[in-house]
Amino acid sequence: MNKKEFPLTPMELENVIKKFPTPFHIYEERKIRQNMRRLQKAFAWAPLFREYFAVKALPTPHILQIIKAEGGGADCSSLPELILAEQAGICADKIMFSSNDTPYQEYQKAFSLQANINLDDISHIAYLEKYAGLPELICFRYNPGPSIKGNAFIGEPAEAKYGLTRDQMFEAYRIMRDKGVKRFGVHAMVLSNSLQVNTFVEIAEMVFSLAAELHTKLHIPIEFINLGGGIGIPYRPEEVEFDVEALGRQLQERYQSILASVGLTKTAIYLESGRFISGPAGYLVSTVLHKKETYKNYVGLDASMADLMRPGMYKAYHHITISGKEAVKPSYLCDVTGSLCENNDKFAIDRLLPPVDIGDRLIIYDTGAHGRSMGFNYNGKLRCAELLLREDGTVVQIRRAETIDDYFATLRGFSGSLL
Numbered sequence: 001m002n003k004k005e006f007p008l009t010p011m012e013l014e015n016v017i018k019k020f021p022t023p024f025h026i027y028e029e030r031k032i033r034q035n036m037r038r039l040q041k042a043f044a045w046a047p048l049f050r051e052y053f054a055v056k057a058l059p060t061p062h063i064l065q066i067i068k069a070e071g072g073g074a075d076c077s078s079l080p081e082l083i084l085a086e087q088a089g090i091c092a093d094k095i096m097f098s099s100n101d102t103p104y105q106e107y108q109k110a111f112s113l114q115a116n117i118n119l120d121d122i123s124h125i126a127y128l129e130k131y132a133g134l135p136e137l138i139c140f141r142y143n144p145g146p147s148i149k150g151n152a153f154i155g156e157p158a159e160a161k162y163g164l165t166r167d168q169m170f171e172a173y174r175i176m177r178d179k180g181v182k183r184f185g186v187h188a189m190v191l192s193n194s195l196q197v198n199t200f201v202e203i204a205e206m207v208f209s210l211a212a213e214l215h216t217k218l219h220i221p222i223e224f225i226n227l228g229g230g231i232g233i234p235y236r237p238e239e240v241e242f243d244v245e246a247l248g249r250q251l252q253e254r255y256q257s258i259l260a261s262v263g264l265t266k267t268a269i270y271l272e273s274g275r276f277i278s279g280p281a282g283y284l285v286s287t288v289l290h291k292k293e294t295y296k297n298y299v300g301l302d303a304s305m306a307d308l309m310r311p312g313m314y315k316a317y318h319h320i321t322i323s324g325k326e327a328v329k330p331s332y333l334c335d336v337t338g339s340l341c342e343n344n345d346k347f348a349i350d351r352l353l354p355p356v357d358i359g360d361r362l363i364i365y366d367t368g369a370h371g372r373s374m375g376f377n378y379n380g381k382l383r384c385a386e387l388l389l390r391e392d393g394t395v396v397q398i399r400r401a402e403t404i405d406d407y408f409a410t411l412r413g414f415s416g417s418l419l
């Protein structure tokens with residue numbers, strides 16, 4: 001069980017809304033810091049542990065500043081994400097560049113920042129060398145292919161576009177070694193939103209074994225092993241949260257038996273968690289605009305899929321409460337919708353809520369990762385603002401809502417523009 005609790009009382013929330021109209025995402029600084037510390041503590045045994053926050057989960061300078069203050073790095077996969085990290089003062093080996101199908105401009109930027117570059121394919125060795133040069137340190141992303149089966153994967157590894165095959169891994173590190181590269185990392189990310197510690201440990205075991213084999217067969221040092229992101233969060237109140245402490249303990253054992261036994265005693269352990277760090281720290285706050293009763297009951301919000309895609313895109317569950325009606329018995333069965341002309345623009349389907357009134361403030365939980373950042377402008381929908389609830393209880397805006405001017409910006413200012 002995990003408790004779904006909004007950090008503001010109804011009156012505090014109304015005071016925030018007076019200044020910042022709904023819809024908006026609001027993030028809790030305290031929770032983000034707590035999750036960073038919890039992860040670091042669980043891996044305190046590692047010679048060096050670093051959490052590279054997955055910027056795509058919540059790409060906002062204020063958030064990256066908090067991550068940096070907690071000793072974290074940034075996992076970037078695009079040019080704007082690299083620039084966000086740079087502007088937050090996160091640099092050099094505190095940036096992990098884990099991209100795929102990468103344009104050369106992005107490699108050049110990563111190279112100039114001296115980021116840890118993680119190649120997604122063997123063919124990118126020549127591409128990187130041609131456009132950026134050979135870095136001092138190189139990392140490759142491993143895809144275990146059909147040797148791994150199960151669910152909670154990003155997709156069956158054999159069907160996933162990411163990473164190198166096992167044979168290619170050995171070939172790629174050999175090529176780099178022969179070119180004179182002296183520092184190496186190993187990367188793998190096969191899981192997404194997994195609540196199973198055991199599955200995580202199994203994957204890590206496999207990656208540790210591969211790193212040990214690369215080390216002994218090619219006589220190369222392995223400076224770090226990056227296990228990627230993918231730690232899940234309990235979106236449903238009845239789900240149990242991921243036991244990161246157990247993960248830490250079990251990986252410590254595997255580290256000793258698989259890595260230390262072949263002499264890899266200084267290899268650092270990296271993670272690229274996004275969801276685990278900021279997911280539960282975010283809430284989408286929205287106002288009920290309309291109620292509609294046809295073949296089903298519909299509760300229409302002022303937010304839409306542009307602000308939170310996960311329910312529409314993955315049928316993902318996000319918990320919903322009504323500010324001030326926390327103690328009221330749920331008895332109204334409804335679909336909670338946004339205003340997009342797409343029938344999958346629903347935050348919830350057949351959800352039991354307390355009786356809903358127009359003007360109610362609905363709180364949608366766990367929106368702090370892959371929420372606002374996944375949004376889009378389809379149907380001319382403008383994405384909402386982002387607020388930060390500071391540890392001292394104050395609320396600041398960290399991203400304003402999009403305006404109609406933003407929407408029209410790409411239609412103006414070029415020859416041939418009709419506007």
Ligand SMILES: *Cc1c(COP(=O)(O)O)cnc(C)c1O
Pocket residue numbers: 054056057075098189192193228229230231272273274275276369
């Ligand atoms: C998306 C992604 C992450 C973060 O995943 P979470 O589910 O948010 O932990 C980390 N690394 C890479 C390479 C990714 O693509």
